[in-house]
Amino acid sequence: MxxxxxxxxxxxxxxxxxxxxxxxxxxxxxxxxxxxxxxxxxxxxxxxxxxxxxxxxxxxxxxxxxxxxxxxxxxxxxxxxxxxxxxxxxxxxxxxxxxxxxxxxxxxxxxxxxxxxxxxxxxxxxxxERDAARARDLLAGLLDVRAPADERERTARAMVREGMVGGSEQYCAVVLGVPPAVPDEAAWKARTAVEATLDFVARTSTATVVGAVVEGIGVLVFPRPVVAERLERVLRTPALAEVRAGIGGPVGRLEDVRTSYGQAERAWLAACLDPVTYPRVTGWADLGLDKLLLDLPLDRLTVDDLPDGVRRLLASDHREVDVPTLEAYLDAGGEASSTAAALGIHRSTLYYRLERIRTTTAVDLSDGVARRDLHTGLRVARLAGMLGLAGGQPTSAPGLSPWSTVGS
Missing domain, CATH: 3.30.450.40 (GAF domain)
Structure with missing residues (x-):
């Protein structure tokens, strides 16, 4: 030889x-x-x-x-x-x-x-390992909100020139990580998810993708829009069972990818904080009103910031039953049959609960403005981790803000 x-x-x-x-x-x-x-x-x-x-x-x-x-x-x-x-x-x-x-x-x-x-x-x-460290440093610089525009442009050119990510007319960011309420080995699991995704892309695609763990969460940049179903396939392995993913919208220039990153970060948080509403891999386009609500300073909000009716409901002895009942009722547009079916209860049971909710909240549920306040207030409470459980999982650990791992 x-x-x-x-x-x-x-x-x-x-x-x-x-x-x-x-x-x-x-x-x-x-x-x-x-x-x-x-x-x-x-x-x-x-x-x-x-x-x-x-x-x-x-x-x-x-x-x-x-x-x-x-x-x-x-x-x-x-x-x-x-x-x-x-x-x-x-x-x-x-x-x-x-x-x-x-x-x-x-x-x-x-x-x-x-x-x-x-x-x-x-x-x-x-x-x-040397190349991974270089990619991590450049990616962190590209996403740094404090970096001036000319510095981000130089960083983007270096990443393309060094072959870390392909040249393209569209770039899309992905955020990977475990929910903030599951902090154990979070960085290791994020790194494992990034490596698994990079390996999958290398074996199944001609795209050149860059990825690293930045401030405790996994970040990848693709030179094309990301298909959620393929990403979900990567995360099916038992070692990645707790990992959630957010996909940002496409941007036209690599130096602007931090916009897509911010969107992916919020989509990831939505998947973590409300797994009943959102799938394990959630796209920015799927968020609806939550695009705005997830941009609120949720880590600084308290129950006192919520509408009075929501505050009364959260303070009641029946909150564990009445909160999901009211959420389901408002999600169904106030339609009793759909609400009862979604909750798996008889309509007479639903009417009994709704009457109790009216008494507790001191709100007329037939009033459109009042229902809007209740619906939005409950949604903010859910995303801020004030409702305790979502789909059987704690939305935040005691003393831990759901936003504590997220870079600004």
């Missing part, structure tokens, strides 16, 4: 020398590189690894030799640890058909190739 200093070329050379299809995984069992897989069976196995290898258990510490793992129907996966001069940095994987054992020359070839691939993988990881 000719000597090369490139992971992909070295992997292909080793594959041809051993006449075996090979795949390199990183420490987190994600596919980083693979040799040419020509046959349909080889491509099916590669697709399986691309989709599922990150669910595999890493080899325990201290194991230096190959490990065999069941691949079904008597076949096995062979995992060879890859190391640089000090640490394990990944794995070399190949498929062993049923009834076949590795001949001694293949074992020796894999061991020799693994030593070289380990060093090259370590170099790639080091460069990737």
């Amino acid at each position: 000719r000597p090369v200093m490139n992971l992909d070329d070295s992997l292909q050379d080793l594959s041809e020398a051993l006449q075996r299809r090979l795949v390199v995984l990183d420490e987190r069992m994600r596919v980083l590189a693979y040799s040419i897989h020509e046959s349909e069976e080889d491509r099916e196995r590669l697709s399986h690894l691309l989709a599922h290898s990150d669910t595999w258990r890493p080899l325990p510490a201290g194991i230096e030799g190959p490990e065999l793992r069941d691949a079904g129907a008597g076949a096995r996966w062979v995992l060879v640890p890859l190391r640089d001069h000090r640490h394990r940095v990944g794995y070399l994987v190949h498929f062993l058909p049923a009834g076949e054992d590795l001949p001694p020359e293949a074992v020796a070839g894999l061991a020799e190739g693994a030593g070289r691939l380990g060093v090259l993988l370590s170099l790639r990881t080091m460069y990737a």
Whole structure:
């Protein structure tokens, strides 16, 4: 084999020398590189690894030799640890058909190739970490509200010139993160979501997308509008079960993408604060009136800022029943049959509750202006985390503003 200093070329050379299809995984069992897989069976196995290898258990510490793992129907996966001069940095994987054992020359070839691939993988990881730090710094500068326009323009040009994001006539921001009420490992989960999205885009699209964790939440910039269904597919893995996403509207210039970022941030908060109303991946265009309400200083509002009728309702002994009842009634435009069906109760039960709500709030529910005040006041209370539970999840932890992780 000719000597090369490139992971992909070295992997292909080793594959041809051993006449075996090979795949390199990183420490987190994600596919980083693979040799040419020509046959349909080889491509099916590669697709399986691309989709599922990150669910595999890493080899325990201290194991230096190959490990065999069941691949079904008597076949096995062979995992060879890859190391640089000090640490394990990944794995070399190949498929062993049923009834076949590795001949001694293949074992020796894999061991020799693994030593070289380990060093090259370590170099790639080091460069990737450097590039990720550079992308994070530039992205943070692009989104900084204090940065002057000319500085943002220079940052945008640098990002395109360095190949971090593709040149385009439209850019769209995405925000990823767990709800503010679930602060444990928030930055780690945001980073995992960003990496999973970047990996998905690299495997399924020609787009060049930049992403990083900025002020505790994941941010990505796409050189095109984002399809919510595809993003939702990325977040289906168990490790990302708590992550929510917001998609901003498109802007015409990269230096203006912080506008899309602000929209994505509010859409993400809507998905976090009201999971009953909003799906896990929410777009800016889906927010309606909440576009305005989410721009209020919700972290500074108290119950005293709400309309009197809403304050009385929140102070009542029946708030846990009457608040969702009134929300459903107002959402249904005051139509009793639809409200009762939505709540799963008989209409006579609904009428009883509505009469109690009229007494508690001292408001005539047939008055359009009064209903507007109640509806808007309850919506603000919901978004500000004053209503306790939304869809079975706390909207904010005790002492934690729902906005505490959001940069201004």
